[in-house]
Amino acid sequence: KAGVTQTPRYLIKTRGQQVTLSCSPISGHRSVSWYQQTPGQGLQFLFEYFSETQRNKGNFPGRFSGRQFSNSRSEMNVSTLELGDSALYLCASSFLGYQETQYFGPGTRLLVL
Amino acid sequence: QKEVEQDPGPLSVPEGAIVSLNCTYSNSAFQYFMWYRQYSRKGPELLMYTYSSGNKEDGRFTAQVDKSSKYISLFIRDSQPSDSATYLCAIGGVTSGSRLTFGEGTQLTVNP
Numbered sequence: 141k142a143g144v145t146q147t148p149r150y151l152i153k154t155r156g157q158q159v160t161l162s163c164s165p166i167s168g169h170r171s172v173s174w175y176q177q178t179p180g181q182g183l184q185f186l187f188e189y190f191s192e193t194q195r196n197k198g199n200f201p202g203r204f205s206g207r208q209f210s211n212s213r214s215e216m217n218v219s220t221l222e223l224g225d226s227a228l229y230l231c232a233s234s235f236l237g238y239q240e241t242q243y244f245g246p247g248t249r250l251l252v253l
Numbered sequence: 254q255k256e257v258e259q260d261p262g263p264l265s266v267p268e269g270a271i272v273s274l275n276c277t278y279s280n281s282a283f284q285y286f287m288w289y290r291q292y293s294r295k296g297p298e299l300l301m302y303t304y305s306s307g308n309k310e311d312g313r314f315t316a317q318v319d320k321s322s323k324y325i326s327l328f329i330r331d332s333q334p335s336d337s338a339t340y341l342c343a344i345g346g347v348t349s350g351s352r353l354t355f356g357e358g359t360q361l362t363v364n365p
Contacts, residue, residue: 171351183341183355196352230296237351239285244296
């Protein structure tokens with residue numbers, strides 16, 4: 141069974157631009173969660189989508205948004221990029237998302253210049 | 254105060270040593286506990302998952318949970334150079350859905 145895939149793997153943007161990251165969960169998984177990982181803050185929860193609905197949201201500004209499609213693939217968007225948005229963005233999938241093992245993708249490394 | 258505290262290390266041990274990694278948490282609502290291993294420039298890989306107090310063993314790895322003390326541990330026996338990575342504890346609870354709260358990670362190096 142294929143694992144969680146994320147595209148692109150690396151991205152360089154400049155301040156003020158926007159970016160869209162994509163995540164394809166493990167086949168059959170309906171829950172997709174997004175996390176931001178930085179050296180200073182560690183792994184922080186952004187949001188979770190389940191059956192095309194945002195079910196849970198972390199403490200990030202509205203510039204961070206996401207969506208999920210009917211095939212469970214998910215995208216996250218960051219608008220008006222700031223230098224501090226430079227991070228590894230990870231998505232994780234699970235079947236139902238509650239008290240279940242979550243499987244992480246390799247991440248998208250975003251650098252904002 | 255952070256919800257999950259983890260000693261960031263770095264921790265350096267000789268090959269064959271027993272490694273002890275620890276986290277403490279503050280919210281008693283947390284109900285399930287995971288340990289992930291993350292190699293450089295890779296995504297976290299699940300090592301252990303448990304939801305009850307006590308010990309769970311899987312090969313060279315043992316996860317220990319003490320809910321009364323809000324303390325979790327991961328022990329690695331006969332450590333190998335391939336165990337060199339960052340180890341992250343992750344905790345979830347009833348009210349948080351799938352949301353996991355992570356410790357900041359402990360960087361481990363096992364020297365041959």
